Amino acid sequence: MTLIDLANPTRFLALTTRVLPWLAAATVILLAIGLYQSALAPDDYQQGATVKIMFIHVPNAWLSMFVWGVMSIASLGTLVWRHPLADVAAKAAAPIGAAFTFLALLTGSLWGRPMWGTYWEWDARLTSVLILFLMYLGLMALWRAVEDPSRAARAAAVLTLVGAINLPIIKFSVDWWNTLHQPASVMRMGGSSLDKSFLIPLLVMAIAFTLLFVTLHLAAMRNEILRRRVRSLQMMQASRIAFSSEMGAGSRHDNASKEIGAA
């Protein structure tokens, strides 16, 4: 099974029908384990119980960037290989990514309230995630603005790739602009500075959220494929109705002229 085989939407639908229940089950189990472990994790000596927001906040923040990466790869698929499912994947990922980004912002702000004493702080990371959220919303607006899906797909693909190049630049410049947030602590040279009792639940939650994204994404892609089929069926039906009513009008016209002739 290669990527080319998946280009056939029917085969893709058949595959996802088989895979989705397993994925959903794995997501639920991992989420349950992760939540249980993070509930059991000890309180931080400084932050108290609020440190547990981290187990939700960090996976969301990680996914907010991961989803843009997925969309960029899908956009390459649209522009370079004209893969038929690539634009479906890109379109389905955008609202999910926006939702994860929003949750990262929301949990970050709820965490910031007891820690910094304010819901919103113009610090570098919060600000760059906010800009990422704005870009997700702009992309979704672009998808909505155009009727023809393939035309919208190519415009959105160009914008997604430009965003992928620009996001690191934006991140770097916002870091320059203001640094108040603590420096990165999970990924660091010479091992993680996070204690094991925090690290393991965090990793479990990260994997669970990634699985959640994969499940939601495949389901959203199925919906998008079905929606496009419904749309093309509706358009066929509409053209058939238009055609037959034209024919009907023509035959009535013929009948009328015959009647006139008979009279």
Next chain:
Amino acid sequence: MTALSALIRRDIRIALRVGGGALIGVLFFLTVVVLMPFAVGPDLALLSRLGPAILWLGALLASLLTLDRLFMADHEDGSLDLITMSRTPLELACAAKALAHWLAAGLPLIVATPVLGLLLNLDMVATGAVALTLLAGTPALTFTGMIGAALAVTLHRGGLLMAVLVLPLSIPVLIFGVAASQAVIVGPMSFGAPFSILCALSLVSLVIGPFAAAASLRHGLD
């Protein structure tokens, strides 16, 4: 080469002659700057502190609002199709059009900056710094905005959607432009570092912008 210089000359001539041309952008810039004291109060000390930020925001909005004409007029009269089909690479043609647009619409904003600096109580050095950073930074705004203009013309939508798409991309330019001007006026920071990064941003967008705009024109116009 002659085709490109002809394209640049034609675009500049159209920009200067049609509908007030470059002056409209300058007028908009002036209006934004004049509005600011009404919003923050006529406090000269405060205005001189906010001056670089106000000038940068005004220039950003002015260059954004003139951008949607970059491809739209050519699309309406069909010359964009000729440019797309011509033997000159579309990337180079896009770069030439953006350069012409910057010469006709961006440069007048920089020329107007000293006058507007007077209104905001900026001294000679501060005004010079803002004008210099605008000179280094506005090409980045034009070349990034060109991507939005190309998207707008292929989607037959412009205005707000384009602004929403392009404005987040211009945040780095705004940050380093204002940082470099503030470094001259108050800051303990050196002027060199943010200014070099500003120039680097312009050069990067000089590379990315034409390719992305050409890609979206090529994929979108058929």
